[in-house]
Amino acid sequence: MAEPAGKLKVTFAEYLALEEASETKHEFLDGQIYDMAGGTPDHGLLAGNVLRALGNQLEGRPCRVHPADVRIRIQATGLSTYPDVSVVCGKLQVDAEDKNGVVNPIVLVEILSESTEAYDRGQKFAHYRRIPSLREYVLISHQTKLIEVYRRADEGAWVLHEAESGSIDLVSIGCALSVDSVYRGAFEEPELVS
Template identity: 40%
Template structure:
């Protein structure tokens, strides 16, 4: 998750006000603030590639692709996070009383890093699962051509698939992403 940014605990309202004035990003969980580390060139490339491929895949659909700067409400007043890429379908809805906190992500993408992988698979994934609008969660590997895809089923369970070279990701909204296009050129860059 990152290191605690402050020993002082904050309320959610205090965090949101404080965070808006910060140059770096911080996540919030039950009063604690955690600094988010910058990514390696490969991490940043894969995040951008996912955004570009998602944008192409949802063109013509009522969806918007947002960058890693978009704060997400994982649970109002308790948990605020940032993802590497976010897709919102059916209109962007902000948390009540805020103009910069997304309440209804449809697709969340996390590019896995050694320092955040356990968090992305654990506590952060647990928080994402409770967002009613979320239909797809994608975990993108930096060490091989591999994307793990969790897709919400009609009974509210999650289906898990691994997509590797030559495959494609099909999102709940019907958009398809060719995995080779996402990774094209990625391994020419340092993973840090």
């Protein structure tokens, strides 16, 4: 998590009003607003590839795949944030204080970056684990072809599954992510134009 955007504490209602008027996205926790890092072309490509893969597989099923524009509200901890991809199955549920704060994702996906990797693996995952509906947390590496899936076991423990090739199952939604499809077009050197 980055440094707070401002040092003064704000209420959740003030955060929502600021967020509605803002052109950029911010996280909220404990009265503090945090700027979210901007993405790179590869980051956007990886997120788009995941969105397309899951959207195609979930076609006709009662699940929706959302991009990073959808805010997730973790009611147990108060964090409001924007994962790169979220999947909700069944009826969409929102926070009583935030009509746009989804509270029942079943799968969350984060595309890692140098500036966010430690946070996504640590503190953010600690918040995500407090979402009762969440069954799988997917991390997409920004350095190499690697997809990690943390899956909630029956006893509540989170078990890591990973794939560097082939595909990896998202059991909770009956889908699979092909490593080659997720990374299609990534890590290519851009052409410099002057």
